Amino acid sequence: MLDGTPEGWYYFVLLVVFAIMAVVWIGFARFSMARIERQMKKDGVKRQSSWDGVGLRVLWYASAIAFPVGIFNQANDPLIDVPTVRRYSTRFDRYLGWALMISGLIFLAIVLLGGFFFNLD
Amino acid sequence: MPDIFFAQKPTSASALVGDDPATLQAFLRSNGLTEREMIQPGRAYSLENDDVFTLSTLRRLNSLPMPERMCLARSAETMGEEAHILKVFFETHLSPEKIQEINGLVGAGATAAFARLNGFQQALVKYQEALLNLTRAHKSGGTGVGARRIQAENMARSAYQTLQKAYQTELNRISPEALRGKNRGNALSNADRGILLASRSSSARPDARLFVADATDAGRMGSLSRILNNTGRLAIVADAGLRANKIHATYENGGDWLRESSVQMTGFGFAGAAGGLTGKYTILAGTALAAKAGLLVAGPVGWAVLGVIVTVGVFAGLGAGSIADKRGRNIAAGIWDRS
Numbered sequence: 001m002l003d004g005t006p007e008g009w010y011y012f013v014l015l016v017v018f019a020i021m022a023v024v025w026i027g028f029a030r031f032s033m034a035r036i037e038r039q040m041k042k043d044g045v046k047r048q049s050s051w052d053g054v055g056l057r058v059l060w061y062a063s064a065i066a067f068p069v070g071i072f073n074q075a076n077d078p079l080i081d082v083p084t085v086r087r088y089s090t091r092f093d094r095y096l097g098w099a100l101m102i103s104g105l106i107f108l109a110i111v112l113l114g115g116f117f118f119n120l121d
Numbered sequence: 122m123p124d125i126f127f128a129q130k131p132t133s134a135s136a137l138v139g140d141d142p143a144t145l146q147a148f149l150r151s152n153g154l155t156e157r158e159m160i161q162p163g164r165a166y167s168l169e170n171d172d173v174f175t176l177s178t179l180r181r182l183n184s185l186p187m188p189e190r191m192c193l194a195r196s197a198e199t200m201g202e203e204a205h206i207l208k209v210f211f212e213t214h215l216s217p218e219k220i221q222e223i224n225g226l227v228g229a230g231a232t233a234a235f236a237r238l239n240g241f242q243q244a245l246v247k248y249q250e251a252l253l254n255l256t257r258a259h260k261s262g263g264t265g266v267g268a269r270r271i272q273a274e275n276m277a278r279s280a281y282q283t284l285q286k287a288y289q290t291e292l293n294r295i296s297p298e299a300l301r302g303k304n305r306g307n308a309l310s311n312a313d314r315g316i317l318l319a320s321r322s323s324s325a326r327p328d329a330r331l332f333v334a335d336a337t338d339a340g341r342m343g344s345l346s347r348i349l350n351n352t353g354r355l356a357i358v359a360d361a362g363l364r365a366n367k368i369h370a371t372y373e374n375g376g377d378w379l380r381e382s383s384v385q386m387t388g389f390g391f392a393g394a395a396g397g398l399t400g401k402y403t404i405l406a407g408t409a410l411a412a413k414a415g416l417l418v419a420g421p422v423g424w425a426v427l428g429v430i431v432t433v434g435v436f437a438g439l440g441a442g443s444i445a446d447k448r449g450r451n452i453a454a455g456i457w458d459r460s
Contacts, residue, residue, distance in 0.1 A: 008455070014448060014452065018394070021394065025394070059401040104394075104398040107394070107398070108399060108402070108441065111391070111441070111444060112395075112445075
């Protein structure tokens with residue numbers, strides 16, 4: 001992989017970006033999301049994301065907390081109760097949420113667009 | 122009922138029944154034919170001469186327009202006896218008037234159902250508001266609080282009465298009838314239960330069982346969540362299964378299965394992350410567009426729109442997932458081969 005070819009560099013960069021995103025993902029899920037869900041359960045607010053079987057509700061939490069309420073962050077989103085979740089989040093959660101969204105976007109961009117610029121099989 | 126035949130090609134009466142004069146005369150009489158007449162293709166005839174209904178049946182059949190008669194003939198050919206039963210069914214249940222009626226009902230029913238569901242949700246919201254109001258009245262103090270509490274209680278009762286009178290069926294669906302008279306269940310069992318829960322609620326937040334309007338949203342979420350849950354789990358199981366199969370096949374063939382296993386696992390992780398992210402971003406963009414077009418209103422229409430957006434997101438995620446899977450596998454292969 002580190003053999004100096006453009007493809008090798010691409011894969012190296014991709015691996016680094018993935019590692020960063022993975023760390024942020026787990027950090028957010030473990031610290032922010034678990035804490036928020038625990039607090040909501042203690043206060044008796046109904047569990048929001050009963051639809052999540054595979055664990056992807058992390059992304060919904062992150063976008064609900066990070067993005068300002070507006071057209072990209074609907075207040076009446078049926079999949080997650082945005083105002084309630086925002087009330088429980090702290091500034092640290094917001095930073096982590098932003099980090100997850102941005103690193104995820106970069107990861108996606110590199111994965112999907114790599115095929116255009118490099119000679120990958 | 123007499124056995125009816127349909128002529129396939131032009132024949133004469135004598136060719137069908139022979140030259141015996143008596144039989145020929147009987148045949149001609151019961152079929153309403155004259156002696157020299159040729160039986161045209163598609164004409165119905167019967168060989169039973171003693172049945173009294175033969176002539177009237179044949180007359181009825183032969184008065185049908187030609188295409189219908191041919192269709193009937195073909196059905197008789199293919200279906201034999203059952204054609205009769207099918208005909209009766211069609212006439213009773215699917216005649217053109219009936220079909221128009223059904224279409225009309227479906228159209229009217231859809232808009233009516235939507236309006237009714239909306240009305241039901243609104244009535245629920247009113248009841249929930251009344252109960253929360255009662256909670257607040259019980260917590261507050263000061264002068265005139267007794268009158269306020271009684272007023273709030275009356276409002277809750279009348280809101281529940283609206284629910285019971287106008288939306289009895291929907292109410293019975295989300296709150297079992299058996300709890301109507303008892304002090305059990307959530308605020309939807311009966312007004313007294315709701316009032317009791319509201320006045321008893323002592324913590325900072327009102328009792329969760331008071332949030333009846335939100336509970337119904339969860340009910341509607343039920344089917345969506347079941348679909349998403351099961352699809353997600355099935356997809357993961359299928360994907361993992363296929364990968365495990367590949368690893369096992371490599372092992373069976375004596376190949377480097379450890380390498381294959383690490384390659385497949387990395388691909389799995391990449392695909393999962395990329396699939397989820399793509400799905401989320403697609404849904405984000407889709408919802409934004411839909412909101413701009415004013416499509417996302419609370420209620421069944423909004424749900425349908427959201428369903429389409431989510432499905433598109435899922436498909437986009439699948440595509441991205443497969444690409445990411447390839448990249449992940451290449452990375453793992455590269456690392457493995459180096460060391």
